[in-house]
Amino acid sequence: MRKSLVLALLLSMILVVSGSVFAEKAEITIAGGSVGQELELTKEAAQMYMEEHPDVKVNVLDTPDLATDRLGLYLQFLEAESPKVDVYQVDVIWPGDLAEHFLDLYNYGAKDMVDDHFQAIVENNTVDGRLVAMPWFTDAGLLYYRQDLLDKYGYDVPQTWQEFERTAKAIQEGERAAGNQDFYGYVWQGDAYEGLTCNALEFIYSNGGGTIVSPDKKITINNEKAIEAIDMASDWVGYISPPGVTGLAEESARKIWEAGNAAFMRNWPYAYPLGNVEGSAIKGKYDVAPLPAGDSGKSAATLGGWNLAVSKYSEHPEVAADFALFMAGPKVQKLRAVKGSFNPTIKSLYQDEEVLEASPFFGSLYEVFTNAVARPSTATAPRYNEVSRLFFQAVHSVLTDEMEARTAIEYLELDLVDLLGYEIGEPRQP
Amino acid sequence: MSSGNLAREEQKLAYKLLIPAFLILITIAVYPLGQVFYTSFTDKTFATGREASFIGLENYKTLLSVTIKELPPVVDENTGEQKIGEDGQPVFERPIRVLPRRPELYRPVFEFSFFSNRFVVGAINPDFLTAVWNTIIFTVFSVFFETLIGLGIALVVNSEFKGRGAMRAVMLVPWAVITVVSARMWEWMFEPTRTGFFNMIFERMGVGDGNFSFLTTTELQLPSLIAVDVWKTTPFMALLILAGLQLIPNELYEAARVDGANKVKQFFSITLPLLKPSLAVALVFRTLDALRVFDIFQVLLSQKRYSMASYNYFQLIQARKMGLASAVGVIIFIVIFIFAVTYIKMLGVDTDE
Numbered sequence: 155m156r157k158s159l160v161l162a163l164l165l166s167m168i169l170v171v172s173g174s175v176f177a178e179k180a181e182i183t184i185a186g187g188s189v190g191q192e193l194e195l196t197k198e199a200a201q202m203y204m205e206e207h208p209d210v211k212v213n214v215l216d217t218p219d220l221a222t223d224r225l226g227l228y229l230q231f232l233e234a235e236s237p238k239v240d241v242y243q244v245d246v247i248w249p250g251d252l253a254e255h256f257l258d259l260y261n262y263g264a265k266d267m268v269d270d271h272f273q274a275i276v277e278n279n280t281v282d283g284r285l286v287a288m289p290w291f292t293d294a295g296l297l298y299y300r301q302d303l304l305d306k307y308g309y310d311v312p313q314t315w316q317e318f319e320r321t322a323k324a325i326q327e328g329e330r331a332a333g334n335q336d337f338y339g340y341v342w343q344g345d346a347y348e349g350l351t352c353n354a355l356e357f358i359y360s361n362g363g364g365t366i367v368s369p370d371k372k373i374t375i376n377n378e379k380a381i382e383a384i385d386m387a388s389d390w391v392g393y394i395s396p397p398g399v400t401g402l403a404e405e406s407a408r409k410i411w412e413a414g415n416a417a418f419m420r421n422w423p424y425a426y427p428l429g430n431v432e433g434s435a436i437k438g439k440y441d442v443a444p445l446p447a448g449d450s451g452k453s454a455a456t457l458g459g460w461n462l463a464v465s466k467y468s469e470h471p472e473v474a475a476d477f478a479l480f481m482a483g484p485k486v487q488k489l490r491a492v493k494g495s496f497n498p499t500i501k502s503l504y505q506d507e508e509v510l511e512a513s514p515f516f517g518s519l520y521e522v523f524t525n526a527v528a529r530p531s532t533a534t535a536p537r538y539n540e541v542s543r544l545f546f547q548a549v550h551s552v553l554t555d556e557m558e559a560r561t562a563i564e565y566l567e568l569d570l571v572d573l574l575g576y577e578i579g580e581p582r583q584p
Numbered sequence: 585m586s587s588g589n590l591a592r593e594e595q596k597l598a599y600k601l602l603i604p605a606f607l608i609l610i611t612i613a614v615y616p617l618g619q620v621f622y623t624s625f626t627d628k629t630f631a632t633g634r635e636a637s638f639i640g641l642e643n644y645k646t647l648l649s650v651t652i653k654e655l656p657p658v659v660d661e662n663t664g665e666q667k668i669g670e671d672g673q674p675v676f677e678r679p680i681r682v683l684p685r686r687p688e689l690y691r692p693v694f695e696f697s698f699f700s701n702r703f704v705v706g707a708i709n710p711d712f713l714t715a716v717w718n719t720i721i722f723t724v725f726s727v728f729f730e731t732l733i734g735l736g737i738a739l740v741v742n743s744e745f746k747g748r749g750a751m752r753a754v755m756l757v758p759w760a761v762i763t764v765v766s767a768r769m770w771e772w773m774f775e776p777t778r779t780g781f782f783n784m785i786f787e788r789m790g791v792g793d794g795n796f797s798f799l800t801t802t803e804l805q806l807p808s809l810i811a812v813d814v815w816k817t818t819p820f821m822a823l824l825i826l827a828g829l830q831l832i833p834n835e836l837y838e839a840a841r842v843d844g845a846n847k848v849k850q851f852f853s854i855t856l857p858l859l860k861p862s863l864a865v866a867l868v869f870r871t872l873d874a875l876r877v878f879d880i881f882q883v884l885l886s887q888k889r890y891s892m893a894s895y896n897y898f899q900l901i902q903a904r905k906m907g908l909a910s911a912v913g914v915i916i917f918i919v920i921f922i923f924a925v926t927y928i929k930m931l932g933v934d935t936d937e
Binding site: 220222225226229230232233254255335336345346347392396397398400401410415539540543546547550554556561564565568569572 | 632633680685689691775776777778779794795796797799800801802886887888897901903904
C-alpha cells in the first residue's frame with residue numbers, strides 16, 4: 155500500500171516537472187520603471203510582443219520610483235547572478251558601471267538599428283566597443299509654467315533666473331492674497347538623491363559653474379559661479395519654494411503642480427500629458443519651456459533617459475535580446491511618445507505627425523533635447539554613484555542650512571580629489 | 585561493563601546526536617558571520633567580478649578614526665583682539681582650516697567649548713559616527729516610551745471589563761502592519777504642506793503655519809521617527825508585559841487588600857517586582873531590535889540621515905563598498921553584543937532564583 159503511494163507521488167512529480175519542460179514557452183522578465191504611465195506602457199508593449207510571439211511570455215517587474223533605490227535592487231540581482239530578470243531598464247548614467255553584467259547587443263542584431271538613434275546616447279551605451287544597452291527614451295529637464303497665471307499677472311515666460319524669481323514671487327503673493335494659502339512659486343526635486351544632482355547641475359551649469367567634473371577629468375566644482383548658484387537655490391527654500399522642497403522628488407513635485415498649487419515646476423517630459431487628463435486642476439493651462447539661464451547666458455537641461463540592457467545571466471538570451479530590440483524599435487517608441495510623452499531616441503520620430511500632435515514641444519524644444527548636458531558619468535566611471543552622492547549630499551546640506559555653500563563645496567572638492575585622484579581645473583562653459 | 589564506560593558511551597552518543605544541530609549552526613550562523621568578518625578586511629566591491637585584496641584593518645580605521653583639535657581664535661587685524669561675530673559670539677577659525685587633510689581627510693562631527701577655548705571633533709567618516717549616535721538616541725527614547733505606554737496599556741487590558749478580548753486584538757493592529765507600509769503611511773501624514781495630517785492638526789491648534797518639514801528639518805527627524813516606532817511597537821511591548829501580568833496570582837492582591845495596601849502600594853510592591861523578569865525579556869528584545877533599525881530610516885530618511893543599518897545598506901548598495909559595509913556589519917554586531925551582555929548582567933535575567 156505504502157509503496158504504491160510513494161510510486162504514485164513520484165510519478166505525479168515527474169509529470170509535473172516534464173510538463174513544464176515540454177511546454178516550451180520561454181518566459182522572460184523585464185524590470186521597468188513605474189513613474190507616471192511607465193508601468194502601464196511597458197505592459198502594453200509587452201502584450202504587443204506576446205501577440206507577435208505566442209511562444210513567449212513576458213513578465214513586467216515593477217521597480218522603485220527613485221533611481222537610487224532601483225539601482226540597489228538591480229545590484230542585488232546582478233551580485234547573485236540571478237536569471238530572474240532578463241531585461242533591465244537602466245539609467246543613462248549606469249552603462250559604464252554595470253557593463254560587465256550585460257550582453258553585447260551587437261551580437262544580437264542591433265548593428266542595423268543603432269544608426270536611427272541619437273548618436274550621443276549610442277556612444278554613451280557603448281563600453282569598450284560593446285553595445286551594452288539599447289537607447290529607449292531620452293529625457294531633459296524642462297520648465298513647466300502656468301500660462302493662465304502668467305497672463306493674469308502680466309508676465310512673460312522668464313528667460314533668466316533673476317526674472318524667474320521675481321515672476322514666481324509675484325504670482326505666489328498674488329495667489330495667496332486671492333485665498334490659496336498653499337500656493338508656491340516653484341516646485342522642483344530637492345530631496346537627497348540622484349534627482350537633486352540633475353536639478354543642481356542645471357542651475358550650476360547655466361550659471362557658468364561647470365559640470366562638477368569636466369569631460370577631460372578635472373575637478374571643477376569649487377568656483378564662485380557654482381557657489382553663487384547653490385546659494386540662489388537655497389534662498390528659494392521657504393521663499394518661492396515650499397520648505398519641504400528638500401524632500402520632494404519627481405512624483406511629489408508633480409502632485410503639488412497638478413493640484414494647481416505651483417506656478418512653475420521643473421520636471422522631465424513625462425509629466426506633460428499627465429496634467430491634461432480629465433479632472434486635473436491645470437488641464438490646458440500650462441506649457442513647457444527651457445529652464446531659465448544664469449550668468450552664462452544659456453539655459454541648461456540635464457540629460458536623462460533610460461535604456462534597455464540584457465542580462466548575461468538570462469536563461470533565454472536570444473529571446474530577451476529580441477524583446478529588448480523590439481521595445482527600443484520604432485513601433486514601441488512611437489506608442490510611448492504618443493501616449494506618455496516619452497522622448498523617442500529615434501531621430502525620425504521627431505518628424506512624425508502623430509507624435510508632434512500629442513507633444514508639440516518635441517518639435518519646438520528639439521534643440522533642448524539634443525543639447526542636454528550630461529552628468530559626469532563617463533569622466534568618473536566607475537565611481538559616478540559615489541561622486542553623485544557626495545555632490546547631492548553637499549548641496550542638500552546647504553539647502554537645509556546645515557552648512558554654508560562655500561564650506562560644503564570646499565569639502566566636496568577635497569572629497570572628490572580623494573575619491574578620483576584627478577586634478578583641479580576650470581569649469582567648461584556652455 | 586563499568587559504570588564509567590557506560591557514561592562515556594552515553595556522552596559519545598550525545599555528541600553524535602548533536603552533530604546535525606552543529607552542522608546547521610555552522611551553515612547558517614558561523615559560516616556567514618565568518619565570511620562577513622573576512623570580507624571586512626578586504627576592499628571587495630559589490631556586484632563585480634574584480635579581484636579583492638586584503639587590506640587589514642584599513643576599513644575599521646576609516647570608520648572609527650577621530651581626532652580633537654583646538655580652533656584658534658580669529659584675530660581682528662585692527663584691534664589685535666579676537667573678532668566678534670554678528671551674533672555677538674567670538675569668532676573662531678573654521679574647522680576645515682584646522683583639521684588634518686593628509687594622509688586622510690578629517691571632517692567635523694561637532695564643536696564644543698571648554699573654558700573659552702573652542703574645540704572641534706573630527707572624523708574620517710562622520711556619517712558613520714553620527715549614524716551610531718542616531719541609532720542610540722533612537723533606541724533609548726523609543727524603547728523608553730514603548731515600555732512606559734506598553735505597561736499602561738497592558739495594565740488596562742489586564743483588568744476586567746466588557747469587550748476585553750476584542751480590545752486585546754485591536755491593540756495589536758499597528759504591530760501587524762508591515763513596517764514599510766506603515767512607514768509610507770506616516771510619510772504621507774508627515775507631508776510638509778497642509779495636505780499632511782500633522783501639519784493640518786498643528787495649524788488648527790495654532791502651532792506653526794502648516795509648513796513643518798518633519799523629515800528634512802534636522803531637529804524634527806529623530807522625534808518623528810521615534811513617534812512612528814512607538815506607535816508601531818508599543819503593542820508588542822504591551823503583549824509581552826501582559827503575559828507577565830497574567831503570571832501574577834490574584835491571591836497576592838487579595839492578601840494585600842486585606843492588609844490595607846492601596847492600589848499604588850500594590851503596584852510598586854507586587855506588580856512591578858513580579859513583572860521584572862518579563863519586563864527584562866521585553867526590554868532586551870526591543871533594545872536589540874531597535875539597534876538594528878533599518879526599514880523606517882530607509883523609507884523615511886533615505887540618505888538624509890542614517891541609522892547604523894541603513895548606513896550599512898547604502899555603503900553596500902550605493903557605494904558598492906562591500907568590504908567597508910562588512911566592517912560596519914561587524915561593528916553593529918559588536919555594539920549589539922555589548923548591549924546584550926550589559927542588559928543580561930544588569931537585569932539578572934540568567935541568574936537562577
